[in-house]
C-alpha cells in the first residue's frame with residue numbers, strides 16, 4: 001500500500017499569478033452541464049471562438065473527445081493494455097464511472113485554470129455532488145469565483161427531437177442502458193452562475209454571447225476587449 005505521507009507536494013517557482021500576469025488574464029473554469037443534445041458543445045465552441053477573437057487564451061475540454069483519450073472506455077484500452085487495465089481504468093456511464101470521469105476532468109480543468117487559461121468544459125456531469133466537488137477543487141487551487149457553472153437548460157423533448165447522434169432513439173429502444181434523461185438521472189444545478197434557458201429561440205451564438213457578457217460583468221474578460 002502506498003503511504004500518502006510518502007507523496008509530498010513540491011512547491012513550484014513560477015506560480016499561477018506569474019502565469020496569469022504573462023497572459024494578462026485570470027484563469028477560470030466555465031463548466032457547461034446539461035442533457036445530451038442540449039447544446040453544450042455547440043455553445044462552448046462558439047464561446048471559445050468569440051474569446052479567441054478577443055485574443056484570450058482558452059482551452060475546451062469536451063466529453064465526447066475526452067472519452068477518446070483520458071477517459072476512454074474499457075473497449076478502447078483492452079487491445080493496448082490488456083483486460084485487467086481496461087476493466088480497472090476504462091470508464092463507461094455507470095454512476096461511479098461518471099464520478100471518476102468528472103473527478104479526472106475536474107482535476108485537469110483546475111490545472112488548466114492554474115496555467116491561466118479560460119477553461120471551458122462540456123460534460124453531461126449529471127450528478128450535483130460531482131460538480132460541487134469540482135467547484136471545490138478549482139476554488140481550492142485558485143480563489144472563490146474561479147468556477148462558473150453554466151446550466152444549458154434545454155428540455156428533454158427538444159434534446160430528444162434533435163437527437164443528432166441517434167442516441168435517444170437507441171436509449172428508448174433499450175439498446176443503450178443508463179442514458180441520462182431516459183434511464184438515468186440528471187440533477188439540475190440549483191444555483192448556476194449562468195442559466196441558459198433552451199426553450200427560447202436563442203441561437204448558439206446568442207447563448208455564447210450571454211456567457212461572455214457574464215464573464216465580462218465579473219471582470220474575467222475586460223470590457224474594453226468587446
Ligand SMILES: Nc1ncnc2c1ncn2[C@@H]1O[C@H](COP(=O)(O)OS(=O)(=O)O)[C@@H](OP(=O)(O)O)[C@H]1O
Pocket residue numbers: 035036037040041063064067093097098099101102122123124125126165167176177178179180184
Ligand atoms: N448512457 C449515456 N448517457 C449519457 N451520454 C451518453 C451515454 N452513452 C453515450 N453517451 C454519449 O457520451 C456523451 C456524454 O459523455 P460525458 O463524459 O459528458 O458524460 S458524463 O459527464 O460522464 O455523464 C454524450 O455526449 P453529449 O451528447 O455531447 O452530451 C453522449 O453522446
Ligand SMILES: Nc1ncnc2c1ncn2[C@@H]1O[C@H](COP(=O)(O)OP(=O)(O)O)[C@@H](O)[C@H]1O
Pocket residue numbers: 034035036037038039040041042043122162164202203204207
Ligand atoms: N441554441 C441552439 N438552437 C438550436 N439548435 C442548437 C442550439 N444549440 C445546439 N443546437 C443543436 O443541437 C444539437 C446538439 O448540440 P450539441 O452541442 O452537440 O449538444 P451537447 O454537446 O449538449 O450534446 C446540434 O445539432 C446543434 O447544432
